[in-house]
Amino acid sequence: MSSISSLQIVNESPWRSGFMNMVRKENSLWWGTRKWWVQSLIWFLILNGIVVLLLWIVPAVDKEEAPRASEVLGVFFGFFGALSTFGVMILMQSAIVGEKNSGTAAWIMSNPVSRGAFILAKLIANGIAILTIIVVLQGLIGYMQFFLHGEIVLRPIPFMAALGLQGLHLMFYLTLALVLGTFFNGRGPVIGISIAVLIGQDLLGQLIAMKFPWFPTLMPMRLVDMALPLAQGGTLSSYTPVIATTLMSLSFLLLAIWRFRREEF
Amino acid sequence: MEMSDNWVINTHSLSKSYKDVEALKSLDLKVAKNSIFGFLGPNGAGKTTTIKLLLGLIRPTSGGGSVFGHDILRDNVEIRKRIGYLAQNPSYYKHMTARETLRFRARFFYTGPKDALENRIAETLEMAGLTNKADRPIKGFSGGELQRLGIAQAQVNHPDLLILDEPAANLDPGGRRDVLEVMERLRKYTTIFYSTHILDDVQQVSDTVAILNHGELVAQAPMEELLAGNDGTIYTVVMEGDPSGAQARVTRREWVSSIDTTSMNGRITWRVHVTDEEVAKSDLLRLILADEDIKVIEFGRKQYELEEVFLRIVEGEENVQY
Incomplete structure (x- = not known):
């Protein structure tokens, strides 16, 4: 019992009990393994690889076929909006379901960990990693490429704001994956419903717009549509998608915590 | 001190149903401080259900209970701050080593100098006989090694209550003996509540026994009284x-x-x-x-063997309450 004397008992309020240790564990899965640089490399190849190809390699091979930098910027943001969303779905599909199925969630919950802390730790650690690796790092590399190319001048603040919209869009799918993970026990429904939301929201938006014309402005995909003009130096055309997506993401988070509190292990 | 302060676990009419199946029927259980409490019953009797209810892993259908005076439904985080738990089929993060697993669990309970924490982990690994396997990923562990890790992680926080669900399962006779020795050693620091179907072990170390059958408590008594029988x-x-x-x-x-x-x-x-x-x-x-x-x-x-008492009670549905 000797070692205990110099250790202090962790004293956290019940609602956030275990949060810091869970965040540390989740962070270590990203930053304590090779996952961070493997993901960084993958997303570099996916998002910036196309920019390298169109902005540098194609003009070097055939100058006449070279696209304009503004077109490449459109491709960059297009890829960002679509492919990184699928990436989040894949990365997050087993965040909750995997732990429930393997039994590690039951082990964690037999410790002084609140259900809310478990979900919040998943959100914070994965959110920070995804935003850092996919949004900030790839955005920075992309910005540097356009800056060095010099054909178009991108102002840093609007470009960062455009990345912020992309980041918010990804957070919507991250919280959606979390809430689906609390309701289902298989990866299929988690990724399937997420894809259905991504693909179906345009169709759904158009259908509902026949009755409520303002409805499509609530859809998260509007964030992706607004990102490119913003990066090109325009202004934010509407705050509605930003507010709506933030509120929906918060609702998903609260719903995930509510549902996970009712989970039996 | 009032008698109620001596009960580490105290349940009243604790019940749990899954759809049409009554897994636990109106359990009234009292576990005294510093006892080694053997919780027996055939498979499907409701032992694991009871343990999960005490830990807040599942919610009672009716009734309730307390552990250390904390309500099992409302204050289960407080309860788990003082508990070490070994599940029947435990799962740990397979990418972690035994040392990392203990470190991860210990950090839910302790903060302070890194050296002190590492010393505590080293002591626990030593106690569990895992020192030379401490830095191997646990995905390569045998069933017995995982069980040792389970016992180690359950007591890395020096719990006031150790709940062990089939602690000797997957262990060879030597491992079983080690587990019983650990339990004996911990008796002066902690209360041990454990379920098992190895009746020899129970008779060897337990001071109190409860027998559960078909979700009902059919016997609860000090070991001596149970072995003396109730037929004169x-x-x-x-x-x-x-x-x-x-x-x-x-x-x-x-x-x-x-x-x-x-x-x-x-x-x-x-x-x-x-x-x-x-x-x-x-x-x-x-x-x-x-x-x-x-x-x-x-x-x-005439001294009964626990197995004899157990079979009489379970097969004959005899009720023994002392």
Whole structure:
């Protein structure tokens, strides 16, 4: 019992009990393994690889076929909006379901960990990693490429704001994956419903717009549509998608915590 | 101190149903401080359900309970701050080593100098016999090694209550002995509540036993009382020779209620039911040996084996509450 004397008992309020240790564990899965640089490399190849190809390699091979930098910027943001969303779905599909199925969630919950802390730790650690690796790092590399190319001048603040919209869009799918993970026990429904939301929201938006014309402005995909003009130096055309997506993401988070509190292990 | 302060676990009408199946029926269980409490029952009796209810992993359908005076439904985080738990089929993060697993769990409880934490982890690994496997990923561990890790992680926080669900499962005889030794050693620091179907182990270390069958508590008693049985005092005599004279003498005594006789290989066994244990202790053997032709080979008060008691209760649905 000797070692205990110099250790202090962790004293956290019940609602956030275990949060810091869970965040540390989740962070270590990203930053304590090779996952961070493997993901960084993958997303570099996916998002910036196309920019390298169109902005540098194609003009070097055939100058006449070279696209304009503004077109490449459109491709960059297009890829960002679509492919990184699928990436989040894949990365997050087993965040909750995997732990429930393997039994590690039951082990964690037999410790002084609140259900809310478990979900919040998943959100914070994965959110920070995804935003850092996919949004900030790839955005920075992309910005540097356009800056060095010099054909178009991108102002840093609007470009960062455009990345912020992309980041918010990804957070919507991250919280959606979390809430689906609390309701289902298989990866299929988690990724399937997420894809259905991504693909179906345009169709759904158009259908509902026949009755409520303002409805499509609530859809998260509007964030992706607004990102490119913003990066090109325009202004934010509407705050509605930003507010709506933030509120929906918060609702998903609260719903995930509510549902996970009712989970039996 | 009031008696209620001595109960580490106290449940009242605790019940759990899954759809149409009643897994636990109105359980009233009291576990005293610093006891080693054996929780027995056949498979599907409701032992694991009870443990999960106490930990807040599942919610009761009705009734309730407390652990350390904290409500199992409302204050289960507070309860888990003082508990170490080994699940029946535990799962840990397979990419972690044994040391990392203990470090991860210890950090839910302790903060402070890194050295102190690492020392605590090293002590626990040593106790569990895992020192030379401490830095291997646990995905390569055998069943026995995982069980040792389970016991180590359960007590890395020096819990006030150690809940072990089948702790000796997957262990060889040596491992089982080690587990029992650890439990004996921890008795002075902690209360141990454990479920098992290895009745020898229970008889060896437990001071109190509860038996659950079909979700119902059918017996709860201190080990000594349970082994003494509840059908009065019985003396067993094994002898050789003709016992008819002795039988007549013994049967005439008013403190003897009946004698059951069996015979095998030339040996006669009596089960003498007596109403006055003190008189029987001093007079019974003398009465038998008054007949010089009789040779007594064994004589003593009948002691039940736990297995015998368990089977009588479980198969006969006999209720024993002391």
